[in-house]
């Protein structure tokens with residue numbers, strides 16, 4: 167339609183970009199962009215010029231500063247959150263014949279690492295509001311083979327940890343948290359990273375602070391910390407930094423066939439600078455989250471994310487759920503329509519138990535975890551990151567309203 171060509175008494179639907187209409191934004195707005203500035207550049211350059219670029223003093227410093235930030239006694243820098251989860255399971259002695267209880271509403275890593283140690287993932291459905299593991303359904307999933315519980319703080323909203331810990335303690339099972347989304351979050355005043363037996367963070371490019379790729383494991387348990395550290399560098403009793411030092415001993419001993427999961431000083435340089443900006447990033451995220459919640463309220467076709475009273479969210483994601491029963495398109499078509507409007511959106515997550523490997527290996531199928539499946543078909547994440555401009559958030563809202571208006575079932579005016 168031409169702009170302003172006619173005086174209309176009846177509201178005319180705009181034409182979707184996917185149907186040949188004009189997109190809401192002229193150029194594509196990426197779903198995410200890391201915020202990197204001169205501080206990161208200077209820190210990386212300093213490392214490059216230092217002559218030591220793999221794990222060394224910067225990785226150590228990043229561990230120390232991360233421990234201070236989260237309040238955790240021990241922090242071990244690793245090359246991903248996946249590695250942190252894997253080592254947490256391995257160091258807890260979990261292996262073939264064991265079961266690990268987790269949420270089906272998560273990324274591949276959470277379930278894959280359970281496979282990596284040879285154990286079996288046992289999924290417990292989520293609560294429909296937070297999309298976090300439902301503590302009320304947890305106990306029924308525990309068997310004598312259960313060796314760990316891995317809650318996932320979805321979108322940065324902490325799980326309801328009191329009942330989870332109560333059950334875990336009663337059965338003597340460690341809680342290993344997937345906190346990939348939850349850096350900076352807190353539950354009843356306790357920072358995430360200081361609650362479970364081990365907490366695993368991600369510094370993947372889209373996470374709240376990033377090192378490109380990277381992760382961190384925090385724990386209270388010194389023995390676990392030592393074991394994870396050993397496992398992260400081939401199970402060798404001395405790290406490279408100390409072997410190559412002037413007074414270092416060049417000899418070493420392989421104590422266990424470990425892994426190659428160390429975080430390099432180049433990556434840690436980014437982490438050190440990002441950590442300094444963490445509070446500022448969180449404030450920006452909170453403001454954006456609230457902006458969306460205000461701007462999108464009252465649209466019947468869109469369910470908004472909730473934040474419970476007793477938590478501090480990290481506001482990692484802004485996940486809406488489409489009431490697809492009110493629309494004449496499914497979620498995937500809605501996503502395509504948003505992308506055509508030049509708004510980058512994505513899906514967190516498709517329920518893991520429905521993915522081919524898990525469905526075929528264990529016979530998992532639809533109907534087993536209804537809340538996760540319902541969310542799996544309806545969720546869509548819209549852009550949220552500290553570098554996002556207010557004018558772009560307005561366009562995200564405009565595009566959402568446009569696509570809803572053009573796809574609502576009852577919307578013929």
Ligand SMILES: *Cc1c(COP(=O)(O)O)cnc(C)c1O
Nearest residue numbers: 246247248273275346368369370
């Ligand atoms: C990103 C993510 C991970 C994996 O993090 P990596 O650092 O990429 O290994 C694990 N769990 C969840 C829920 C994630 O979103």
